[in-house]
Amino acid sequence: MTTAPIPTAASAVPQLSQRLREGTREVHEAIEQGASFNRLIVVRIPDDDSAPKERARVEYREIYRRFLIASYGFELAIRTRLETSPAFSVALAAGYATEIDDPVARIEDDLVGLGVHDPGPFGIMTGLPEAPTLAEWVGIDYVRRGSRAGGAVIAAAVVHNLGLTRESGAGFLGMYGKDTRRVLTAMRAWIDSLPLEGADADRAVAAAVATFEATGAWHKLLEESFQ
Numbered sequence: 001m002t003t004a005p006i007p008t009a010a011s012a013v014p015q016l017s018q019r020l021r022e023g024t025r026e027v028h029e030a031i032e033q034g035a036s037f038n039r040l041i042v043v044r045i046p047d048d049d050s051a052p053k054e055r056a057r058v059e060y061r062e063i064y065r066r067f068l069i070a071s072y073g074f075e076l077a078i079r080t081r082l083e084t085s086p087a088f089s090v091a092l093a094a095g096y097a098t099e100i101d102d103p104v105a106r107i108e109d110d111l112v113g114l115g116v117h118d119p120g121p122f123g124i125m126t127g128l129p130e131a132p133t134l135a136e137w138v139g140i141d142y143v144r145r146g147s148r149a150g151g152a153v154i155a156a157a158v159v160h161n162l163g164l165t166r167e168s169g170a171g172f173l174g175m176y177g178k179d180t181r182r183v184l185t186a187m188r189a190w191i192d193s194l195p196l197e198g199a200d201a202d203r204a205v206a207a208a209v210a211t212f213e214a215t216g217a218w219h220k221l222l223e224e225s226f227q
Contacts, residue, residue: 016201017188020142023205027212032150035219037066037226041154045161060161065114067154069122070222071172072107074215077125078144079104085130087137094134094194097186099145099175106172113169122222127214129207135200138191139207143215145187152180 014022032038040063045056082088092098111119131137155173158164166174176183196204 013197015192016138016194016196016204017142017191019201019205020139020191020208024143024208024212027209027216031212031216031219034216035070035223037063037070037223038219041067042157044157057161061114064158064162065111065116066222066226068107068111068114068172069116069119070219072104072111072119073123073125073218073222075103075107075144077128078140078211081128081131082137082141082144085132085137087131087134090134091137091141095190097190101175103172103175106175110169110172113164122225125214125218127210127217129210129214131207133200133203134194135196135203136207138194138196139204139209140211142191142204142208143211146184148176148180149184152176 040060043060045053045060108119111117128140129136131140151173155166155170155177158170158173162169164170166177
């Protein structure tokens with residue numbers, strides 16, 4: 001007579017936030033290494049008094065401008081998709097905490113400081129998946145809210161390279177500052193509290209992957225237009 005194996009932590013069904021992270025890792029890494037403004041935005045200018053330093057600052061300022069234009073199209077597209085979804089009210093009823101600041105408005109302010117008073121002509125990201133249920137809604141929002149972690153890393157480079165701060169030119173990247181980890185931890189805890197398992201979890205991961213893919217296509221389109 002044989003007995004069934006005793007379940008272990010390793011065999012347990014992973015939480016949804018873990019599935020989202022693992023299911024999107026490959027496409028996420030591809031985007032980070034895709035458009036040049038994504039690769040270069042995290043590069044720090046060396047701390048020295050060499051003559052090329054000012055030229056490097058000028059070049060980095062243009063990289064930052066491109067990054068913000070890409071972020072504007074991304075944030076506006078996702079906000080529109082989520083807030084017009086029938087699942088938005090469901091998410092709120094389930095305890096979803098909206099951001100206390102408006103990332104789109106912060107980007108607009110930051111772009112004005114770079115001489116871009118109307119980012120509209122650059123277009124808005126397209127290709128996002130639909131969000132008819134909470135599962136897809138969560139998958140899409142996971143990509144947007146999760147990007148705040150990378151934003152904190154980028155903010156440090158922007159402060160170092162250009163001397164900008166949350167109060168002067170880096171309002172978008174500095175939205176959370178030292179609270180970034182706490183906010184992201186709360187987001188993951190909310191995701192894992194939702195009754196999304198099985199097919200629902202699969203739909204959430206698929207929506208997150210599709211959102212990353214749309215982001216990659218958006219970055220490629222912008223980079224070609226910047227040439």
